[in-house]
Amino acid sequence: MFAKRIRFSSKTLNLLGTNMFTRLIGSKAERTTVYFSISDRVGALENILKTLGNLSISLTSIESRPSKTKGDYDFFVDFTAEPDLVKTALKEIEKKSKEVRIVSSGDDDAGVGQVPWFPRKISDLDSFAEKVLSYGAELDADHPGFKDPAYRERRQMITNQALTYRHGNPLPHVDYTENEIKTWGIVYRKLRSMYKTHACFEQQNCGYSENNIPQIEDISKFLKGRPFLFRLHWLDYSPSYGIAIQPAPFYTPEPDVCHELLGHVPLYADPDFASFSQEIGLASLGASDEDLKKLATIYWFTVEFGLCKQGSEIKAYGAGLLSSFGELEYCLSDKPKLLPFNCEVMGVQEYPITSFQPVYFVADSFKQMKDEVKEFATSLNRPFAVNYNALTQSIEVLDTKDKVLRYAAAIKGDMTRLISAIDKIVKS
Numbered sequence: 001m002f003a004k005r006i007r008f009s010s011k012t013l014n015l016l017g018t019n020m021f022t023r024l025i026g027s028k029a030e031r032t033t034v035y036f037s038i039s040d041r042v043g044a045l046e047n048i049l050k051t052l053g054n055l056s057i058s059l060t061s062i063e064s065r066p067s068k069t070k071g072d073y074d075f076f077v078d079f080t081a082e083p084d085l086v087k088t089a090l091k092e093i094e095k096k097s098k099e100v101r102i103v104s105s106g107d108d109d110a111g112v113g114q115v116p117w118f119p120r121k122i123s124d125l126d127s128f129a130e131k132v133l134s135y136g137a138e139l140d141a142d143h144p145g146f147k148d149p150a151y152r153e154r155r156q157m158i159t160n161q162a163l164t165y166r167h168g169n170p171l172p173h174v175d176y177t178e179n180e181i182k183t184w185g186i187v188y189r190k191l192r193s194m195y196k197t198h199a200c201f202e203q204q205n206c207g208y209s210e211n212n213i214p215q216i217e218d219i220s221k222f223l224k225g226r227p228f229l230f231r232l233h234w235l236d237y238s239p240s241y242g243i244a245i246q247p248a249p250f251y252t253p254e255p256d257v258c259h260e261l262l263g264h265v266p267l268y269a270d271p272d273f274a275s276f277s278q279e280i281g282l283a284s285l286g287a288s289d290e291d292l293k294k295l296a297t298i299y300w301f302t303v304e305f306g307l308c309k310q311g312s313e314i315k316a317y318g319a320g321l322l323s324s325f326g327e328l329e330y331c332l333s334d335k336p337k338l339l340p341f342n343c344e345v346m347g348v349q350e351y352p353i354t355s356f357q358p359v360y361f362v363a364d365s366f367k368q369m370k371d372e373v374k375e376f377a378t379s380l381n382r383p384f385a386v387n388y389n390a391l392t393q394s395i396e397v398l399d400t401k402d403k404v405l406r407y408a409a410a411i412k413g414d415m416t417r418l419i420s421a422i423d424k425i426v427k428s
């Protein structure tokens with residue numbers, strides 16, 4: 001029987017007799033992610049893996065999750081192969097599965113075949129969403145709603161909205177219940193009363209009110225101009241875009257709508273903070289597992305639990321702090337240890353996930369954070385650099401001479417405008 005969520009190791013794949021865990025990087029070979037769905041019965045998966053092995057296809061990863069259809073399981077396999085071989089593989093999988101399709105196929109980027117697949121444009125997130133959302137699908141036993149069938153049903157409904165959303169469709173609307181709005185109001189009043197003294201000045205009023213939980217469409221309009229960034233973030237957390245149940249308004253073990261809207265959204269309205277967050281995202285594309293761990297840790301100590309100087313004072317800006325009365329008070333007391341912002345140190349700092357942080361990092365400003373994380377990203381080990389093209393809203397992989405020259409030409413245009421603007425200011 002299949003585990004609920006598994007990631008096979010190379011050892012397991014080799015045990016299956018398929019010897020699959022090597023990368024194939026050929027001039028015509030494309031990085032491909034294939035989805036297939038099969039019934040939960042002994043030998044079903046092994047059958048498909050053996051078929052791929054017989055075709056000499058080397059998988060680089062395989063993930064599973066329970067299917068929407070009861071008793072079935074969905075799989076995502078990544079491999080690099082030439083297009084004809086991919087077609088043959090699809091035909092073979094089709095014979096042995098209920099459904100099969102290509103989730104994404106690669107390109108001719110020179111270095112990209114050497115790293116795990118990553119999204120390049122907003123629509124890529126449609127296929128990626130199923131992978132991301134599956135990680136938050138299960139409720140932990142300590143969740144206040146664990147034994148509440150109505151809460152579980154509500155949570156599943158919101159998750160399904162995120163799962164079925166596709167780029168270009170109207171953003172889903174949630175009709176919040178009276179109890180949910182009441183919970184929001186309790187949390188909103190308590191937290192807002194603390195922000196004046198504890199929150200960083202970048203904590204802006206986003207037009208929220210205690211009687212109304214904003215819709216995701218309202219937030220999207222508020223953060224206009226940062227759709228890619230926001231969508232990434234939204235996908236990360238939309239499984240929990242619900243709200244704590246009424247008996248426990250001050251406790252939720254997972255990020256909820258209060259965490260997202262009161263903690264994260266106001267910061268993304270700040271251009272330096274939004275750039276900082278985007279730099280972490282760009283640095284993560286194609287990064288090694290070791291570097292990804294460092295970037296995730298930096299994210300933890302900044303976007304979730306960061307402190308920042310404000311004049312002679314220190315204030316909180318991390319969403320994990322801005323959405324927790326207890327930790328917001330604690331982080332500015334004399335109990336925790338405060339260290340200066342430093343990506344190298346932060347990236348390897350240990351931290352607990354179920355208690356208040358013993359260590360926080362204090363930045364001088366969001367601009368310092370943005371500049372230093374950019375510098376840190378250049379030290380990471382990956383075979384190419386990436387750039388986010390705001391015009392096409394896509395990720396450009398700078399791994400060939402032509403692409404670098406095109407990028408240089410675009411920067412040259414910006415530099416010309418910048419010099420002209422400086423020139424006019426100086427002359428005026």
Ligand SMILES: [Fe+2]
Nearest residue numbers: 255304319320
């Ligand atoms: Fe968060």
